[in-house]
Amino acid sequence: MLAFMGARFTDDYLLFLMAQASAAISGEFHRWLAAEGVPVATWRILASLHPDAALTIGELCASCLAKQPTMTRMVDRLTREGLIRRATDPDDRRRVTVRLTESGRARAASLSAEARAHEARVLPADQAAALKEMLRPLARR
Amino acid sequence: MLAFMGARFTDDYLLFLMAQASAAISGEFHRWLAAEGVPVATWRILASLHPDAALTIGELCASCLAKQPTMTRMVDRLTREGLIRRATDPDDRRRVTVRLTESGRARAASLSAEARAHEARVLPADQAAALKEMLRPLARR
DNA sequence: TCCATTTATATGAAAAATCATATACCGAAC
DNA sequence: GTTCGGTATATGATTTTTCATATAAATGGA
Numbered sequence: 531m532l533a534f535m536g537a538r539f540t541d542d543y544l545l546f547l548m549a550q551a552s553a554a555i556s557g558e559f560h561r562w563l564a565a566e567g568v569p570v571a572t573w574r575i576l577a578s579l580h581p582d583a584a585l586t587i588g589e590l591c592a593s594c595l596a597k598q599p600t601m602t603r604m605v606d607r608l609t610r611e612g613l614i615r616r617a618t619d620p621d622d623r624r625r626v627t628v629r630l631t632e633s634g635r636a637r638a639a640s641l642s643a644e645a646r647a648h649e650a651r652v653l654p655a656d657q658a659a660a661l662k663e664m665l666r667p668l669a670r671r
Numbered sequence: 672m673l674a675f676m677g678a679r680f681t682d683d684y685l686l687f688l689m690a691q692a693s694a695a696i697s698g699e700f701h702r703w704l705a706a707e708g709v710p711v712a713t714w715r716i717l718a719s720l721h722p723d724a725a726l727t728i729g730e731l732c733a734s735c736l737a738k739q740p741t742m743t744r745m746v747d748r749l750t751r752e753g754l755i756r757r758a759t760d761p762d763d764r765r766r767v768t769v770r771l772t773e774s775g776r777a778r779a780a781s782l783s784a785e786a787r788a789h790e791a792r793v794l795p796a797d798q799a800a801a802l803k804e805m806l807r808p809l810a811r812r
Numbered sequence: 813t814c815c816a817t818t819t820a821t822a823t824g825a826a827a828a829a830t831c832a833t834a835t836a837c838c839g840a841a842c
Numbered sequence: 843g844t845t846c847g848g849t850a851t852a853t854g855a856t857t858t859t860t861c862a863t864a865t866a867a868a869t870g871g872a
Contacts, residue, residue, distance in 0.1 A: 548802075599823075626821065
């Protein structure tokens, strides 16, 4: 029998558990995306705009968890690919609002459907709902 | 009154909520680390080894959510800084096991104490325990 | 109006992470 | 013991992300 090793700090540390759970579950879906040839950054932006939101670069940063210079470059790329469209906000000409093109909306709809199906495989609906209830206030901070 | 905008997909998508909650809460602690001059990568490795674990590079990758080449380089750096020590596993000479030095243990202990204090500020103990219960099986996948 | 401050995005330089691959080693089959 | 396939870590090249800063525009006074 092996010697008892003593519990590791991270085995019962909320922030590590949350990061690991998030990475494990998201990783499953990200591997599916990769098989479809869809970069994770593309998915995040399409999902954030789906079905018909107009978000600024800054709002996309918060939703996709990227820094602003990164987001500007991602938005450049998706714009070149014809999936999204940029527009200067007339009420505040510093702001750039982004929304889906028709082609982007179609792509977002199909990926989102698969995301929902994956979510349903991860947890029964009642457990998923309970978990979301706990996560929502944390996500807002 | 503004027109109703239609719910966004990501407002009720488990994987986004989990990633956003994780980033929001971890971000709070990471800002404190930055103020202390401690890189996040350093904290993750010290926490994973605390108080006295001997982990391989591969196990550290899983714990810290980094890829293997990244981890090899992080371990190089912390070794140079005298916080951890590498050793070839005599039972399998391909493996490199890593553990804290005395100096690393002291640093890990003090950071972990602050991490616990932060965790306690995030959620009441009973809610944190309930959340951990839900996250644990997901993190194991 | 003019100026100072703050906010939103863009961009060049730098840093960090990752991919592809090399090396070293293990274990099993022969 | 030799070979073959698989596993663990290391490393060069590349990509991705970020930092620092610039530009442009809004905001709140003097």
